[in-house]
Amino acid sequence: MTDGPDTRGFATRAIHAGQEPDPETGAVILPIHTSTTFAQDTVGEPRGPFDYSRAGNPTRAVVEAALASLEGGTFGRSFASGMAAIDTALRSLVRPGDHVVLPNDVYGGTFRLLDKVFTEWGVSYTLAPVGDVDAMSAAITPATKIVWIETPTNPLLSVADIAAIADVAHAANAKLVVDNTFASPYLQQPLALGADVVMHSTTKYLGGHSDVIGGALVTDDGDLAERFEFLQKSAGAVPGPFDSYLLLRGMKTLAVRMEQHCSNAESVAAQLDGHRQVSQVIYPGLDSHPGHAVAARQMRRFGGMVSVRLAGGRDAAIALCERTKIFTLAESLGGVESLIEHPAVMTHASAAGSTAAPPDDLVRISVGIEDIDDLLADLDQALA
Numbered sequence: 001m002t003d004g005p006d007t008r009g010f011a012t013r014a015i016h017a018g019q020e021p022d023p024e025t026g027a028v029i030l031p032i033h034t035s036t037t038f039a040q041d042t043v044g045e046p047r048g049p050f051d052y053s054r055a056g057n058p059t060r061a062v063v064e065a066a067l068a069s070l071e072g073g074t075f076g077r078s079f080a081s082g083m084a085a086i087d088t089a090l091r092s093l094v095r096p097g098d099h100v101v102l103p104n105d106v107y108g109g110t111f112r113l114l115d116k117v118f119t120e121w122g123v124s125y126t127l128a129p130v131g132d133v134d135a136m137s138a139a140i141t142p143a144t145k146i147v148w149i150e151t152p153t154n155p156l157l158s159v160a161d162i163a164a165i166a167d168v169a170h171a172a173n174a175k176l177v178v179d180n181t182f183a184s185p186y187l188q189q190p191l192a193l194g195a196d197v198v199m200h201s202t203t204k205y206l207g208g209h210s211d212v213i214g215g216a217l218v219t220d221d222g223d224l225a226e227r228f229e230f231l232q233k234s235a236g237a238v239p240g241p242f243d244s245y246l247l248l249r250g251m252k253t254l255a256v257r258m259e260q261h262c263s264n265a266e267s268v269a270a271q272l273d274g275h276r277q278v279s280q281v282i283y284p285g286l287d288s289h290p291g292h293a294v295a296a297r298q299m300r301r302f303g304g305m306v307s308v309r310l311a312g313g314r315d316a317a318i319a320l321c322e323r324t325k326i327f328t329l330a331e332s333l334g335g336v337e338s339l340i341e342h343p344a345v346m347t348h349a350s351a352a353g354s355t356a357a358p359p360d361d362l363v364r365i366s367v368g369i370e371d372i373d374d375l376l377a378d379l380d381q382a383l384a
């Protein structure tokens, strides 16, 4: 269930899209519909659009309309996790014998799904650097059905030129799927740049409070949306009504949260840049980032994620992760609280030994929205 394109501003849509006050009671916050089933007056004819909550649920329908609106898309579909959304996108678009192009620093879970599950079903993949359009183009084969990108990537924050990669994918009759988790729809809207599908781990910035796992797919392609919906009900990896409500509640403040995440991340990147313990700061907002110009063109701001490489190597990276007091050592990202982690051992362990494995001197920081002076002081003491 979706609304069509909505021309109101982003922050207005985040609060109101699909969320008019309840017509029966006037409740400004919509009820959480826990019912698994819906009454029918005559056999096979439900009273409204819903018959059984795996196939469709009113609370889920509202969040799907809001997700579509925020991405400027027509159809939104939500899932029990980001991985369930990725699995649905892949199963909708590839068959045995097909091929997928993936970033060479793709999220470890996406890599594992392709490498350990889809290859068993005869799907192959090639890893390529998303920052290099020619290399992405060279990785496409006649069997390629999907060019899959993240931008910025997890964890190396590589930036892909979405419009240019959409052109090379479409020239080869492949679909472009963009995992927009790191940017969030507030900073970047890939459908407008030519992507066919936008995917989210809504667990991250969209939810924003580290209290709900979820995933989403948004597209303008009605046939694809139907396939996503068919897999929602056939495979059943759907979010429950309480999870849908938590996501909806988090999404309302996405615009203000993202502004603060970006401001704080810019300050963290500036402080760490040039620190004697740090050999490289990777942040798309820095002039030194090879994707800076593309990011400035296609993103509103540069995001809340900062990655750093430590001059002292693996041990120094682990020590930094273990010494911070406000930045919690934990996987995940995109919540209001600052997190820090060591991708090679934690989030990206499943890519160990492959060319998608992150360097072991790398630390990934999800900069939260706490007071910036406290965050900078914490990093300072942890690096002392």
Ligand SMILES: Cc1ncc(COP(=O)(O)O)c(C=O)c1O
Binding pocket: 081, 082, 083, 084, 107, 109, 150, 154, 179, 181, 182, 200, 201, 202, 203, 213, 214, 215, 332
């Ligand atoms: C970029 C990216 N995509 C997809 C996922 C998977 O999402 P989930 O953990 O909600 O299944 C993650 C999780 O960290 C991620 O960072």
